[in-house]
Amino acid sequence: xxxxxxxxxxxxxxxxxxxxxxxxxxxxxxxxxxxxxxxxxxxxxxxxxxxxxxxxxxxxxxxxxxxxxxxxxxxxxxxxxxxxxxxxxxxxxxxxxxxxxxxxxxxxxxxxxxxxxxxxxxxxxxxxxxxxxxxxxxxxxxxxxxxxxxxxxxxxxxxxxxxxxxxxxxxxxxxxxxxxxxxxxxxxxxxxxxxxxxxxxxxxxxxxxxxxxxxxxxxxxxxxxxxxxxxxxxxxxxxxxxxxxxxxxxxxxxxxxxxxxxxxxxxxxxxx
Amino acid sequence: xxxxxxxxxxxxxxxxxxxxxxxxxxxxxxxxxxxxxxxxxxxxxxxxxxxxxxxxxxxxxxxxxxxxxxxxxxxxxxxxxxxxxxxxxxxxxxxxxxxxxxxxxxxxxxxxxxxxxxxxxxxxxxxxxxxxxxxxxxxxxxxxxxxxxxxxxxxxxxxxxxxxxxxxxxxxxxxxxxxxxxxxxxxxxxxxxxxxxxxxxxxxxxxxxxxxxxxxxxxxxxxxxxxxxxxxxxxxxxxxxxxxxxxxxxxxxxxxxxxxxxxxxxxxxxxxxxxxxxxxxxxxxxxxxxxxxxxxxxxxxxxxxxxxxxxxxxxxxxxxxxxxxxxxxxxxxxxxxxxxxxxxxxxxx
Numbered sequence: 001x002x003x004x005x006x007x008x009x010x011x012x013x014x015x016x017x018x019x020x021x022x023x024x025x026x027x028x029x030x031x032x033x034x035x036x037x038x039x040x041x042x043x044x045x046x047x048x049x050x051x052x053x054x055x056x057x058x059x060x061x062x063x064x065x066x067x068x069x070x071x072x073x074x075x076x077x078x079x080x081x082x083x084x085x086x087x088x089x090x091x092x093x094x095x096x097x098x099x100x101x102x103x104x105x106x107x108x109x110x111x112x113x114x115x116x117x118x119x120x121x122x123x124x125x126x127x128x129x130x131x132x133x134x135x136x137x138x139x140x141x142x143x144x145x146x147x148x149x150x151x152x153x154x155x156x157x158x159x160x161x162x163x164x165x166x167x168x169x170x171x172x173x174x175x176x177x178x179x180x181x182x183x184x185x186x187x188x189x190x191x192x193x194x195x196x197x198x199x200x201x202x203x204x205x206x207x208x209x210x211x212x213x214x215x216x217x218x219x220x221x222x223x224x225x226x227x228x229x230x231x232x233x234x235x236x237x238x239x240x241x242x243x244x245x246x247x248x249x250x251x252x253x254x255x256x257x258x259x260x261x262x263x264x265x266x267x268x269x270x271x272x
Numbered sequence: 273x274x275x276x277x278x279x280x281x282x283x284x285x286x287x288x289x290x291x292x293x294x295x296x297x298x299x300x301x302x303x304x305x306x307x308x309x310x311x312x313x314x315x316x317x318x319x320x321x322x323x324x325x326x327x328x329x330x331x332x333x334x335x336x337x338x339x340x341x342x343x344x345x346x347x348x349x350x351x352x353x354x355x356x357x358x359x360x361x362x363x364x365x366x367x368x369x370x371x372x373x374x375x376x377x378x379x380x381x382x383x384x385x386x387x388x389x390x391x392x393x394x395x396x397x398x399x400x401x402x403x404x405x406x407x408x409x410x411x412x413x414x415x416x417x418x419x420x421x422x423x424x425x426x427x428x429x430x431x432x433x434x435x436x437x438x439x440x441x442x443x444x445x446x447x448x449x450x451x452x453x454x455x456x457x458x459x460x461x462x463x464x465x466x467x468x469x470x471x472x473x474x475x476x477x478x479x480x481x482x483x484x485x486x487x488x489x490x491x492x493x494x495x496x497x498x499x500x501x502x503x504x505x506x507x508x509x510x511x512x513x514x515x516x517x518x519x520x521x522x523x524x525x526x527x528x529x530x531x532x533x534x535x536x537x538x539x540x541x542x543x544x545x546x547x548x549x550x551x552x553x554x555x556x557x558x559x560x561x562x563x564x565x566x567x568x569x570x571x572x573x574x575x576x577x578x579x580x581x582x583x584x585x586x587x588x589x590x591x592x593x594x595x596x597x598x599x600x601x602x603x604x605x606x607x608x609x610x611x612x613x614x615x616x617x618x619x620x621x
Contacts, residue, residue, distance in 0.1 A: 064610035156301075160319070193330060202469075216313040
């Protein structure tokens with residue numbers, strides 16, 4: 001990882017974090033409603049059989065609507081989605097090799113099952129990754145955690161997640177500074193060996209450890225008793241119920257009816 | 273080796289989610305009961321440390337490439353199994369939400385492969401057995417190396433199993449395993465070397481941290497074994513329930529059966545079996561819709577009668593063109609809806 005990409009990754013991370021400070025009606029919804037809807041969305045998307053492509057397409061309406069209503073930067077999210085999960089693509093890319101049975105004929109061209117299922121994996125990846133990013137963008141990590149906690153996640157885990165999140169920014173900056181300083185001092189590859197890495201990261205670890213102890217003492221002084229308090233009091237009202245029932249009904253409809261096939265059928269009828 | 277949602281079936285993802293959620297609840301209670309409350313901030317900050325440490329690279333000798341610390345084993349050695357399990361789980365939550373490293377439903381699988389395995393299998397059964405109570409540097413090194421390699425063989429094997437049970441990838445089980453295991457043998461060795469480097473530094477600088485971790489659970493092995501058993505039981509139970517519901521969509525199961533019995537065999541003498549299967553599928557299919565059944569047909573049928581294939585060609589051309597047209601139209605409508613929503617919002621502002 002070069003220096004530029006290192007700082008780039010950090011900036012990228014911060015930008016996604018800041019999206020949640022928006023103040024649209026979508027941002028103001030109870031986070032539990034948004035978490036639930038995204039979970040239903042993901043489960044509906046991945047519950048199709050592996051050769052399904054067309055029936056997945058209507059699901060794009062959800063991330064697109066969230067991007068529009070939540071004022072999220074579409075280009076930025078699209079670039080993030082384009083990175084996808086490399087693991088899914090790596091595994092999926094073997095499908096065309098192992099599954100060569102021709103399933104669909106488009107004129108003279110036969111398309112094998114492997115290519116169809118590979119396309120399906122890509123569409124699924126875009127949708128599920130998009131769903132997760134949109135959730136963070138309109139909710140924010142802290143609120144997702146508080147939603148999960150109110151939905152039954154143990155408090156210890158929630159508090160620990162919030163600690164982790166608060167200190168990621170502090171510590172990654174420290175790590176990035178150390179990495180940059182070392183790279184500037186190491187000409188060629190000297191200084192990049194595991195031996196050097198061991199003491200570098202070891203120092204970082206010990207500093208982190210001591211910092212954690214100081215943080216804890218400071219928090220005790222301020223009256224920390226094992227939980228964080230929220231800035232926004234959330235309430236489960238009519239908008240939340242409408243949001244959940246509306247989207248869930250739509251997802252179930254898309255799951256049961258292949259909308260593109262329906263449309264395509266109508267159009268072909270018209271030209272017949 | 274982060275599992276992605278795109279490769280999972282709801283049955284596998286849901287099962288692992290439920291089992292992992294139970295483990296997180298149990299570990300949280302354990303951390304609350306047994307340990308001092310200093311540990312919770314320490315866990316959080318050490319999780320953040322993992323992100324920081326991953327920004328620092330090292331060169332791998334004789335390959336010209338560079339690597340970074342994975343850290344699951346390191347956290348387990350420093351924090352002990354319960355706290356480490358929670359910390360790794362929380363790191364994976366952040367990775368899923370911000371870096372698209374593994375999906376939300378895949379979290380269960382990822383926490384199992386990268387958290388449960390090092391904390392509750394490798395740590396008590398390998399690391400503690402070899403390291404003992406007050407290890408020498410050599411013993412510690414051996415314990416860490418072997419633990420890293422074992423952990424990074426079991427984890428990817430979990431990935432292979434989960435992918436295979438989900439049935440979205442067409443990779444045959446053995447091929448997939450043969451791809452994953454050797455790569456992760458190399459990764460395991462590198463992870464071992466790096467972990468040894470960091471742990472020996474800590475061992476020299478602040479030995480009490482490691483001793484504290486080793487003495488924290490004097491009889492740590494037995495309860496952990498009970499936990500592993502409980503986890504398996506929970507997974508099997510939820511798996512059974514989930515798959516009973518999921519069996520309306522027989523694709524995954526049928527695919528697994530086809531793989532187990534071998535695709536070649538299905539074509540020949542076992543006509544009866546897949547005819548029966550096709551019958552079951554016809555009755556139980558979620559929706560008797562062509563888009564659903566047509567693709568599944570050649571898969572379980574293997575070879576189709578020739579006449580039917582010829583007859584079907586013209587028809588299929590029609591349906592696939594209709595499919596493409598429909599997809600384009602739906603996509604256009606979705607984009608249009610997005611634009612309209614955006615426009616309306618802007619004019620309202």
